[in-house]
Amino acid sequence: DQQVKQNSPSLSVQEGRISILNCDYTNSMFDYFLWYKKYPAEGPTFLISISSIKDKNEDGRFTVFLNKSAKHLSLHIVPSQPGDSAVYFCAASDPRNTPLVFGKGTRLSVIA
Amino acid sequence: GAVVSQHPSRVICKSGTSVKIECRSLDFQATTMFWYRQFPKQSLMLMATSNEGSKATYEQGVEKDKFLINHASLTLSTLTVTSAHPEDSSFYICSARQNMNTEAFFGQGTRLTVV
Numbered sequence: 469d470q471q472v473k474q475n476s477p478s479l480s481v482q483e484g485r486i487s488i489l490n491c492d493y494t495n496s497m498f499d500y501f502l503w504y505k506k507y508p509a510e511g512p513t514f515l516i517s518i519s520s521i522k523d524k525n526e527d528g529r530f531t532v533f534l535n536k537s538a539k540h541l542s543l544h545i546v547p548s549q550p551g552d553s554a555v556y557f558c559a560a561s562d563p564r565n566t567p568l569v570f571g572k573g574t575r576l577s578v579i580a
Numbered sequence: 581g582a583v584v585s586q587h588p589s590r591v592i593c594k595s596g597t598s599v600k601i602e603c604r605s606l607d608f609q610a611t612t613m614f615w616y617r618q619f620p621k622q623s624l625m626l627m628a629t630s631n632e633g634s635k636a637t638y639e640q641g642v643e644k645d646k647f648l649i650n651h652a653s654l655t656l657s658t659l660t661v662t663s664a665h666p667e668d669s670s671f672y673i674c675s676a677r678q679n680m681n682t683e684a685f686f687g688q689g690t691r692l693t694v695v
Contacts (some may be wrong), residue, residue: 502683511586511673511686550654558623559684566613568675568684572623 470494472560474571483580487545491558491571494539498560502568503532503543506555515556516543548578582608584676586687593664593694601659601675609654610676614684615647618671630657658673662692 473492481487499520504512518525518532525532531544555575559568583606593599598635616624629637636649648660675684
């Protein structure tokens with residue numbers, strides 16, 4: 469049973485345009501959501517997070533939107549840059565300090 | 581941000597030998613650390629939760645006698661792959677969190693190749 473789903477395994481976007489990565493979850497106990505970026509042969513690096521009490525969090529070019537009723541969140545990157553090309557993982561946690569639950573990732577390719 | 585250091589970054593070992601991977605939180609105390617494994621083009625698979633001073637909690641399907649975890653201090657957890665086999669070849673990543681509802685910081689990962 470996959471609690472965090474990233475249904476798009478890959479996404480290609482032209483440089484300068486907006487990248488939108490989507491994530492759905494099923495566990496209504498999740499109250500904290502995170503996005504990580506991962507390059508090959510490296511550990512994931514934290515990008516941005518959002519608490520369930522908010523519906524938007526912005527940090528520079530990165531914005532995360534949360535729709536609790538739809539159990540859906542998305543990461544917007546604008547403008548997209550070639551250096552953004554990586555695998556992006558959505559993750560979620562609940563109040564019990566259990567390990568993060570990760571989606572399968574979406575490979576973003578930003579084309580110059 | 582906080583730093584988690586993982587060592588070695590790459591190791592090649594012979595089948596049947598054991599390999600130890602270290603994970604250190606450099607600037608914060610981590611009562612809990614997590615060990616993940618990633619197969620090519622797949623997500624991070626949680627192997628075990630490592631608690632300082634107590635036995636690790638293993639996920640279903642992960643052999644605790646094969647993947648020995650020791651969380652000796654608040655800043656160090658180790659994963660030992662015992663009697664390694666080629667199918668153990670993978671990318672192993674540790675992470676640590678300071679508190680609930682904070683981001684987890686990840687080590688750089690260890691590429692293990694068993695020949």
